[in-house]
Amino acid sequence: MKKELKPLKSVDLLIIHCVGNRCDxxxxxxxxxxxxxxxxxxxxxxxxxxxxxxxxxLLPENVQGVHAKHYNHCSLxxxxxxxxxxxxxxxxxxxxxxxxSMRSLLExxxxxxxxxxxxxxxxxxxxAKDCPCFPASKFYADLQPENRKAKIVKL
Numbered sequence: 001m002k003k004e005l006k007p008l009k010s011v012d013l014l015i016i017h018c019v020g021n022r023c024d025x026x027x028x029x030x031x032x033x034x035x036x037x038x039x040x041x042x043x044x045x046x047x048x049x050x051x052x053x054x055x056x057x058l059l060p061e062n063v064q065g066v067h068a069k070h071y072n073h074c075s076l077x078x079x080x081x082x083x084x085x086x087x088x089x090x091x092x093x094x095x096x097x098x099x100x101s102m103r104s105l106l107e108x109x110x111x112x113x114x115x116x117x118x119x120x121x122x123x124x125x126x127x128a129k130d131c132p133c134f135p136a137s138k139f140y141a142d143l144q145p146e147n148r149k150a151k152i153v154k155l
Contacts, residue, residue: 005042006064006073011113013075014106015068016136017045017121018083023093027081029056040066045077047105053097055105068124076116078105083133090130103140110143118143 067077
């Protein structure tokens with residue numbers, strides 16, 4: 001059941017997620033798409049960062065995802081493959097390639113959306129999940145609007 005896609009109202013947040021799969025088991029783009037279609041009737045995220053660092057664009061930036069309840073209307077969703085150790089424990093399992101690709105994507109997005117804050121899914125109010133298994137707002141503190149403005153003023 002595919003539903004009609006809603007337009008995105010604004011981009012105030014760049015929300016980081018993990019798939020929540022064991023890092024030693026691949027999770028294909030097709031599986032991610034099918035999971036969103038089965039659960040929500042549409043693709044959930046805007047970008048998927050795979051273990052090799054490749055990035056798959058899944059939704060246009062002007063369309064709402066379904067990745068963060070109460071925040072889909074004003075956010076873009078970025079998800080990385082992994083999030084669980086081989087034993088199934090929540091952990092930051094990003095590869096160096098994923099970290100580099102995520103930073104590059106976030107640098108590009110903060111140029112396009114300079115007022116958008118970067119947050120991990122677990123950092124949103126009323127979210128009781130470990131996702132994305134690292135403190136995204138702190139990890140990317142230098143890309144937050146208030147810190148980017150300070151850099152511009154110093155130049």
